[in-house]
Amino acid sequence: MTWLTALRDWLFGPPEEPQPLIRYPDAKVLTPFRNCPHCGCGSFRKGPRGGAAVNITCELCQAKFNVADIPGGPFLLEELPHV
Numbered sequence: 001m002t003w004l005t006a007l008r009d010w011l012f013g014p015p016e017e018p019q020p021l022i023r024y025p026d027a028k029v030l031t032p033f034r035n036c037p038h039c040g041c042g043s044f045r046k047g048p049r050g051g052a053a054v055n056i057t058c059e060l061c062q063a064k065f066n067v068a069d070i071p072g073g074p075f076l077l078e079e080l081p082h083v
Contacts, residue, residue: 030068030075038063053077 035042036058047055047064054069064080067073 030073030077032072033065033067033074033076036061036063036065055080 036044039058039061041058041060043059044056044065045059047057049055049069052068052070053066054074055064055066057064062082064082066077066080068075068077
């Protein structure tokens with residue numbers, strides 16, 4: 001222990017232990033969404049929305065997706081089943 005470390009500990013107390021990182025096992029990485037992954041079309045119809053989530057439908061192949069309309073996005077949240 002150096003004299004500077006001892007002085008710091010005497011003045012301010014010993015340094016705190018670093019806090020562990022919080023891990024979210026169910027978290028997923030957001031994928032940027034620009035074109036339909038099935039047909040490559042970039043034209044979509046907007047459907048119902050709630051908060052930042054928007055349901056969209058591909059104009060060409062009618063595939064449905066739920067995307068997050070947030071800055072830097074949109075990001076793909078999930079592909080919706082065909083009904």
